[in-house]
């Protein structure tokens with residue numbers, strides 16, 4: 032058996048919270064029985080996904096849902112990435128992922144940092160910030176030699192977060208997520224491959240199964256991407272569990288073959304606001320060759 036066998040549980044989520052949690056626990060047990068030692072659940076697995084549901088389904092973390100997750104992690108002797116649930120604390124709501132060790136201890140919780148606020152006219156408008164607050168802390172944990180970083184759904188759009196995790200030594204990023212029928216086909220796999228390729232590590236994203244009758248229809252397609260940017264394991268939109276082995280030697284191989292982390296030109300990467308002031312002079316006549324193309328005074332590109 033591989034040292035790290037990952038299972039992504041793409042589960043059906045309905046309107047009954049306790050039923051959702053029981054279903055999640057049964058699917059986790061099933062994945063563990065099939066050899067997984069790291070199991071991940073999707074975003075918002077105990078509640079329908081939608082701002083109108085978050086208050087009603089919210090609970091403290093730790094609380095009733097995460098207590099059941101802790102029990103199942105212990106019973107199955109696995110690491111469990113507990114998808115996400117609406118969390119309430121001191122009158123505020125968060126979209127929160129909790130992680131459990133094989134002893135059933137909650138080893139950390141992560142609150143979605145970038146809230147899903149988009150408006151694609153005629154397609155989808157979603158404003159998590161109307162009801163949720165964002166988190167401000169990253170979460171990593173170790174499983175043997177593998178360091179794992181956590182993000183939630185919209186967080187995957189922010190390359191900086193993945194890069195920080197990579198620089199912190201992560202080998203695998205797990206994003207419980209729930210893209211939709213507009214952004215899913217366009218961006219779901221592309222973003223995972225981009226984050227994996229940028230950082231030469233594994234990226235997993237785990238979605239709820241698609242429910243055509245839901246107010247928010249999830250795209251599904253839970254996937255693991257390898258450090259070469261290739262799809263290593265995936266599924267379509269129905270309830271199913273994706274299994275895949277994580278092989279850390281692949282990361283070393285890709286990083287040796289294409290050593291981008293040692294080839295960065297940190298000496299020339301600057302933000303626009305820093306361009307042209309490196310020598311303390313920002314006027315046109317003092318523009319250096321390196322900063323041609325951008326004029327800080329007019330905020331315009333100059334040929």
Ligand SMILES: NC(=O)CC(=O)C(=O)O
Nearest residue numbers: 147184185209210211214
């Ligand atoms: N649900 C999300 O947080 C993000 C999403 O669906 C998207 O970025 O698209």
